[in-house]
Amino acid sequence: MTVTGNMIVTDKYDLFKNKYLANFWRSKYYPLVFQVAFAAIMVGMIYHGLSGPLSTNENAISMGAFFVFWWGIIFVMGVMGRSWCAICPVGAVSGAVNRFNRGYNFPQKLSNWALPAASYALLIWGLDLVFSWSSTPFSFAIWFIGIVGLALMMGFAFKGRTFCKYMCPITAPLAVMARISPIEVRARTQGSTYSETYIKNITMIRKSVASTSSSSSDAIADAGETKNGKKLGNKNKNVRMIDPECKECKTHDCAKGNEETEGCPWDQHPSVMMENNSCSMCMKCTHSCPSGQPMRLRLRNPLSELSKVFRPNAGEIAIIMILLSYYSIYDWPLIVDLGFPGFSESFLSSLHTAFPFITEDNVRYLLVGFFMTMGIVFGMYSLASYASAKISKTKFKLNFNNYGYAYLLIFILPLPLSVTIGYVPYYGEFLNIPLNTLGINMNLSSGFLLQDFLIYQNAEYDIKFRDILYSLPVFFAIPIGIYLVNRISRNMLDKHATSVTVLKTGLPHMILITMFTLAAFYSDAYSILNN
Amino acid sequence: MFKLLNASSPIPSNRETILTDEINNLGADIDAIKNASSFEDLEAIYNKTMEVASGPNWGNISADLLYRKDITASNNFMSTLETLNSLSKNTTQHTKAINDSIKRETNELVTDYGRVLDSLAVPIYDVPKMITNIVIPAIFVVIVILAIPRIRRKYKIRY
Numbered sequence: 001m002t003v004t005g006n007m008i009v010t011d012k013y014d015l016f017k018n019k020y021l022a023n024f025w026r027s028k029y030y031p032l033v034f035q036v037a038f039a040a041i042m043v044g045m046i047y048h049g050l051s052g053p054l055s056t057n058e059n060a061i062s063m064g065a066f067f068v069f070w071w072g073i074i075f076v077m078g079v080m081g082r083s084w085c086a087i088c089p090v091g092a093v094s095g096a097v098n099r100f101n102r103g104y105n106f107p108q109k110l111s112n113w114a115l116p117a118a119s120y121a122l123l124i125w126g127l128d129l130v131f132s133w134s135s136t137p138f139s140f141a142i143w144f145i146g147i148v149g150l151a152l153m154m155g156f157a158f159k160g161r162t163f164c165k166y167m168c169p170i171t172a173p174l175a176v177m178a179r180i181s182p183i184e185v186r187a188r189t190q191g192s193t194y195s196e197t198y199i200k201n202i203t204m205i206r207k208s209v210a211s212t213s214s215s216s217s218d219a220i221a222d223a224g225e226t227k228n229g230k231k232l233g234n235k236n237k238n239v240r241m242i243d244p245e246c247k248e249c250k251t252h253d254c255a256k257g258n259e260e261t262e263g264c265p266w267d268q269h270p271s272v273m274m275e276n277n278s279c280s281m282c283m284k285c286t287h288s289c290p291s292g293q294p295m296r297l298r299l300r301n302p303l304s305e306l307s308k309v310f311r312p313n314a315g316e317i318a319i320i321m322i323l324l325s326y327y328s329i330y331d332w333p334l335i336v337d338l339g340f341p342g343f344s345e346s347f348l349s350s351l352h353t354a355f356p357f358i359t360e361d362n363v364r365y366l367l368v369g370f371f372m373t374m375g376i377v378f379g380m381y382s383l384a385s386y387a388s389a390k391i392s393k394t395k396f397k398l399n400f401n402n403y404g405y406a407y408l409l410i411f412i413l414p415l416p417l418s419v420t421i422g423y424v425p426y427y428g429e430f431l432n433i434p435l436n437t438l439g440i441n442m443n444l445s446s447g448f449l450l451q452d453f454l455i456y457q458n459a460e461y462d463i464k465f466r467d468i469l470y471s472l473p474v475f476f477a478i479p480i481g482i483y484l485v486n487r488i489s490r491n492m493l494d495k496h497a498t499s500v501t502v503l504k505t506g507l508p509h510m511i512l513i514t515m516f517t518l519a520a521f522y523s524d525a526y527s528i529l530n531n
Numbered sequence: 532m533f534k535l536l537n538a539s540s541p542i543p544s545n546r547e548t549i550l551t552d553e554i555n556n557l558g559a560d561i562d563a564i565k566n567a568s569s570f571e572d573l574e575a576i577y578n579k580t581m582e583v584a585s586g587p588n589w590g591n592i593s594a595d596l597l598y599r600k601d602i603t604a605s606n607n608f609m610s611t612l613e614t615l616n617s618l619s620k621n622t623t624q625h626t627k628a629i630n631d632s633i634k635r636e637t638n639e640l641v642t643d644y645g646r647v648l649d650s651l652a653v654p655i656y657d658v659p660k661m662i663t664n665i666v667i668p669a670i671f672v673v674i675v676i677l678a679i680p681r682i683r684r685k686y687k688i689r690y
Contacts, residue, residue, distance in 0.1 A: 033676055040672045044664075058552060099688050262689040439660030443554050443651035 013299035015183070025283050025297060034087035042089040042144070048437065049141025059137035060437050061144070073170065078416045081181030082174040085164060085280035090148055094155035094163045095265065101155065106162040113315020116165075116172035117322060121370075123169035124326055161265045172319040175277040177412060179305045179405065185281050187254070187271035188243040188294040243294040246271035254285035254295070261288035270295065274310040303480070306405040307487035314397075317404035321381060325373040327411040328474075328520035332373060335519055377516075381407075384508035392493060392505040402492055403509045406484035409477040410517055418470035471524030474517050481513035482506075553588040554651060560588070561644050564615070568637040571630050573619040576637075580616040584609070592647065601650040608643040611636055 016022040024030060049061030056062040076084040085091055147169070154163040164171060254270050257263025263285070264270070266278045270285045271294070286295040333344035352363045385399040392399070423430075431444050485506035493502060560583050567575035583589050589612075596605040615636045618629060682688065 028680065029676065032679060036672050036675050036679070040668050044668065055552065257689055259687065260689065435654075438664045439657035439662075440654050441657055442654040443648065 015297040015299065016295070021297070026286055026292070028287065031086040031282055035089065035092035038087055039089035039092055042148075046141050046144050049137045049144065052137065052437075054137065056137060058433060060433055061137050061140050065140065073174070074416045074420055077174060077177045077181075079181070080183050080281055081178035081276045081279060083281040084174060085171070086282035088164075090151045090168070091161065091164045093148060094151035095161065097152050097155035098159075098161065099262075101159055102157055104158050106158045106160075106166065110166060113172065113313065113319065115167060116175070117315060117319050119167055119169045120172045120319065121322055160267065165266070173323055176316050176319050176323070176408065178276045178279070179309075180302045180408065180412060181276050182299055182302045183281070184276055184298050184300050185270060185279055185283070185285065186273060186296050186298060187246050187285075188296050243271060245291060245294045249290075251290065253288040253290055257284070258288055258290075263288055275305060277316070303484065306408060307484050308491050309402065309405055312401040312405070314401055317381075317401060318378075320404045320407055321377050322374065323411055324407055324516065325370075325377040327415060328523070329377055329516060330369045330373050331523035331526070332376060332519060333368060334526055335522055338522075380512055380515075384512045387508040388489075388505050391507075392489075392501070394492065398492060402488050403485060403506075406481045406488060406509060407513060407516065409480045409484075410474060410513070410520055413473040413476050414470040414520075417473055418467075422465065422469045467524050467527055471521050474521045474524070477517045477520075478514055481517070482510045485509045485513065553591055554648070556588045557583070557592060557647075558644070561641060565637055565641060568633055571633075573629075573633070576619040576633065577616060580612055580619065584612050584616065592651070596647065596650055599650060599653065599655065604643070604646045604650045608640070608647055611640045611643050615640060 016026070045061045045065070048059055052059045052061070073084045076082070150167060151163040154167060155161075249271075251258065252269065253261070253263060255264050255268065261284055265282065265284065266280060268278055268285075273279065281297075286292060286297075289295055333347060336343045336347075348360075348364055348368065351367055352358070352360050355363060355367065358367065381404065382400065385403060386396055388394075388399045388403065389396040432442075435442060435444070486502060489502045489506040490497070493505060560579060564576055564579050564583075567573075567579060589608075593605045593609065596602075615633065618633050618636060
């Protein structure tokens with residue numbers, strides 16, 4: 001801890017204290033180097049997709065998209081929030097064009113979570129059915145070109161990063177998953193937590209900062225003193241939590257930028273920022289802050305943002321439910337088979353008879369895996385929220401918008417594990433294509449990494465190992481989910497609420513989390529036993 | 532140890548396919564022979580060994596091995612394959628001695644396949660391709676990285 005003036009500053013977990021990390025992230029070449037390098041890789045991949053081999057296994061775009069992009073996304077999601085957005089080549093070209101934008105505002109009606117959720121749902125379910133983009137390199141390249149073209153058009157037409165915020169197919173999952181990042185970029189504050197009064201004043205501060213630069217510092221300074229137009233006087237001492245340097249700052253370069261740097265591309269103000277879902281850790285706030293002293297890159301409890309969400313909204317909950325249904329609950333007919341043997345087979349065949357114009361695969365994948373699973377997940381979650389609302393005598397909306405974050409762990413724990421570790425034996429095969437394309441002719445066979453590891457010597461064990469990596473961590477979701485539900489209930493209810501009331505309120509969600517977790521586990525266990 | 536290709540060294544046009552697709556197909560064939568051997572299915576072994584020996588996968592891979600001047604790996608694999616093929620040819624004789632020999636030769640084939648993989652894992656550097664696909668793009672990337680800050684300063688574009 002250090003003392004600045006009359007305030008105590010918590011610097012314990014500041015990664016900028018490490019000179020190598022500070023040099024890396026504070027460098028003027030971060031994230032430029034990564035952006036240009038990834039843009040070059042993207043161009044090469046698109047070129048190979050258009051002119052290279054027609055087989056997915058031989059074309060750099062199909063394998064590259066998995067190896068470079070998917071693995072990269074998973075890694076940065078688990079470690080550094082949505083920092084992929086800072087180095088993403090599509091965002092980079094959109095941002096470059098955005099310097100010369102025509103100044104139109106993106107329609108207010110579309111500035112919400114509906115578009116990102118829809119574009120993500122379209123990416124994972126819709127596009128593959130329409131033109132098999134993931135299995136045809138040429139289609140994949142065309143799809144990529146379409147995405148880049150859209151990013152360029154939106155960057156040129158609208159103010160700010162509209163494509164990244166509202167149209168990028170992966171912005172929605174990255175935004176919700178970034179909430180569990182163990183790292184955060186914030187301005188220096190006293191302590192590491194914020195009080196309720198402070199949180200309620202944030203909206204007003206943000207508006208003040210956005211509306212005028214000259215009065216914004218006063219707004220921040222006065223934030224703790226005014227609430228709904230009434231003076232709070234000395235009772236609210238939370239104003240001290242803002243760093244004195246930020247409080248006295250007249251320019252707010254971190255948010256608005258200066259002549260050199262553009263400021264936060266996500267319209268955030270680091271001195272009052274509460275959440276990671278809109279921070280790409282591009283470090284522009286750090287670069288543009290005149291002194292740079294108040295900026296911190298801090299380690300934090302990854303669950304801290306889930307139990308107390310500053311601005312909970314139904315859009316984010318919808319995305320969590322889409323992710324949950326896509327990664328964990330899609331095999332629900334197998335679970336019904338336990339009680340009613342043969343259900344899934346007869347159910348799928350009857351659906352195919354009812355919808356003869358849809359292929360059998362699409363009945364399983366689209367009709368059951370998408371529409372019905374989504375319906376079941378949303379229906380059960382709404383029911384649990386309704387029950388919680390009735391028990392606690394609070395509004396349904398409040399319950400619906402808050403408890404969903406506790407479900408995040410059902411898929412967020414196993415996903416990076418199974419993708420990053422589970423695919424290690426295949427990294428050799430993945431590397432072969434880029435290496436051979438680049439002129440290094442060699443064959444790295446499966447298991448060139450960890451060759452002596454028993455599991456990787458046997459193809460059958462290997463598949464099971466990957467499934468186990470997915471299925472076992474699911475169990476962590478139950479205790480962590482119950483803990484989070486309890487914390488959310490406590491934060492939502494009156495502070496005088498008894499522990500029994502808190503427990504009762506969260507009980508429907510605790511039961512549902514357990515059910516979903518067991519369903520996810522069963523689906524994987526079934527595939528392990530039957531592979 | 533690695534080898535170097537230059538403009539005077541002819542590069543097989545299908546090398547990428549050999550090193551990605553065909554080696555995997557050969558691996559799948561070896562697995563099939565291994566399975567057939569464990570079930571003592573002589574007919575399947577005969578058909579599969581014949582398929583491997585006369586098929587394009589092994590032909591291309593052996594050409595690549597010869598190009599790498601690893602004649603031993605190629606010869607060993609081919610000789611074991613031929614032995615296995617001849618042992619399983621007469622499917623009416625199904626004695627314990629033949630079964631044991633087949634199992635021994637199958638293990639030998641798996642070992643030889645491992646040697647083939649080891650040989651193919653030695654990188655051959657295709658210098659002209661590396662220049663066009665790595666060096667030139669890398670130079671371009673560095674130029675862009677160095678140029679962007681200058682351009683934005685000159686034209687007062689905010690970064």
